[in-house]
Amino acid sequence: MSLPTIRSVAAELDAALTTSDALTRKALEKINDPQGEGARAFIRVNAQRSLKLAAASDATRAAGHPRSPLDGVPISVKDLFxxxxxxxxxxxxxLKHARPASQDSPVVRRLIAAGAVxxxxxNMSEFAFSGIGINPHYGTPKNAYDRTTGRVPGGSSSGAAVSVTDGMAVAAIGTDTGGSIRIPAxxxxxxxxxxxxxxxxxxxxVPLSTSLDSIGPIAAxxxxxxxxDAVLSGEGAPVAPELLPIKGLRLAVPRTIVLSDMDKTVSTAFSRALSALSAAGATxxxxxxxxxxxxxxxxxxxxxxxxxxxxWHRSLLEELGDSYDPRVRMRxxxxxxxxxxxxxxxxxxRRQWIARVEAQIKPYDALIMPTVPIIAPEIAPLLGDDEAFFRANGLVLRNPTMINFLDGCALSIPCHQPDEAPVGLMVAGAAMQDRKILAAGLAIETALAASRRG
Structure with a gap:
């Protein structure tokens, strides 16, 4: 799957090969395509607002003052913001009858200030409480990998991922409490x-867990x-790939828990990725x-x-608990x-656990492991079978949850071949090592791409 990147879109805008208006209309067309996944991937679309933002971006760029690499780029946001x-x-x-928001969340404000459309x-798992992505109220968008069978997109940021794979946005903003960005990615x-x-x-x-909730991107x-991330965090610093060349990069693979229960596709892709990284010079x-x-x-x-x-939910549950997804309400x-x-x-x-883990991983530049030990499950068997649903849910959440509990940071990077089911390689580190993990991730991404080319 070859998707446009933010830099490639920005380059086309800079060269006047396209406009934000054209990009936005194309994204809206895909969202509204009755044969597509837009009706299940999005809960709300405001075309008038989107086109106004696009027009403002085109005017700013025409004046020679693009605000950021995101200026004019279509972005979707999860229905929590x-x-x-x-x-x-x-x-x-x-929450159908809750009051409208009186102002944009800081995340939305920063995106718009950067020129994003x-x-x-x-769409998402209700109240972000599932790693599967099934939603009984608004439908479940199908994973682009296998629409014929109908596989889950992963959750809770299900619509976010599908909006990117289907060209309804160049990138998406999600949340991650136990893997809800990395799993769908x-x-x-x-x-x-x-x-x-x-x-x-x-x-x-809207929070799920105030101790664990994180906000970040899904993209190409x-x-x-x-x-x-530079826009959302306010840091404004670009990633610096030259800081962490792949040769000599120290990567630790935890043996405990995270390598168990891998299906054959994930096991093969992960082993192949480790071999490629070693061959490229990583330790x-x-x-x-x-x-x-x-x-x-x-x-x-x-x-x-x-x-x-x-x-957060106790009062709402007393009043409207019957309207919740029963699986969410139960949890x-x-x-x-x-x-x-x-x-x-x-x-x-948790504080004591974090201190012990940080001491163990300190000698390494990053931890690497399978993001999820299985490929995307089929939707149909999970709809009416609670046991199957919770077994799959626990399995997809297991590895990412470790990093949330660590209060750490992590990337999921594709490590499968083009003709295989999608598989993610997680690159993770301790708290506030974000720029280092992004730089290490870029080196790993480059090495994996080179190995695919042979």
Whole structure:
């Protein structure tokens, strides 16, 4: 799958080979195509607003003052972000009658200030509480890899990923509490970046877990993600690939938990990627991280997610609980059983766990592992079978969740061959190592691309 990058689109705009108006109309046409996935990928589209933003971008560029590499580029945002004058549904019908947002969230404000054209708000797992991407209220967009069978796009940022694969946006903004950017990126053959949570403001964003929620991009390349991250975080610094050449890059592969239960496609792609990185000069070593084996036990009763979700949802559940997806409602209600002591103990346990893991990974430039151990599951078997759904959900969330609990940052980079099902390679690091992980990810992306060319 060959998709336009932010830099390639910006170059065409700079050379007057296209306009933002033309790009935006093309994106809107694809969203509105009755034969496409737009009706399931998007919850709301405001064509008039999009075209006004595009016109403003074209005028700014004509005056010789493009505001950023995003100026004029169509971008979608997940239906968790407040957009002034619109109700934020969070993929639910429970918020249908909530008040419209009085102002844009800081994320939306920064995108618009950078010149991005917001094409619409994208579908998602209800209240971001699933790694699968199925939504019983607004439908489930099908993964572009296998539309005939009908496979999940991954969640919770399901519509975000499909908006990029289907040309409805050049890039998308999602959220990641336990993998909700990296999972759909991996299953759909895209690149996704989960930053250190504190780097991007979550104001004006419907929360799932205030301790774990992160905001970042899904796009065609590591450089695309770096450009968007610079805008969202306010850092404005471009990624510097020369800082981390692939030769001598120290990459650690955790043996604990994250390599188990891989299907054949993922196992083959991951092994091939490790061989390619070693051949390119990276130092790839396997390490034990026994702390990873502790996470399932910490989450057994719901952990931080259930406790913090219950805090936000308890009043809404009392009033409109019957309108929730039953699978989402059940998981949130687990937080009702947790005491303040349970919650405080989990916070303390997490701090100690982070310190132990950071000490173990300090000698390495990055951790690498399969983003998700399986390819995208079929949608149909998961719709009516709770056991199958939660088994698949737990499996796709397992590896990404480790990095959220670490308060770290991570990329998912495609590592499959063009004729294979999409597979993601996760490149991860500790908190506030974002620029380093992006630079390492760029080196890895380049090495993997070279190995595909032979």
């Amino acid at each position: 407040d957009v002034e004058g619109e109700t934020t549904f969070a993929g639910s019908i429970a 917001i094409t619409g708000t994208t 991996a299953l759909c053959g895209l690149t996704g970046f989960k930053p250190t949570a504190r780097r991007v403001s979550a104001e004006g964003v 390349s590591v450089t695309c993600c770096a450009i968007i 790839v070593v396997e390490i034990d991280l026994p702390e990873f084996a502790e996470v399932a036990g910490i989450y057994a009763r719901g952990g931080l997610v259930a406790a913090e979700a219950w805090t 949130i209600l687990r937080g009702r059983e947790l005491s303040a002591a349970d919650y405080i103990e989990t916070l303390q346990t």
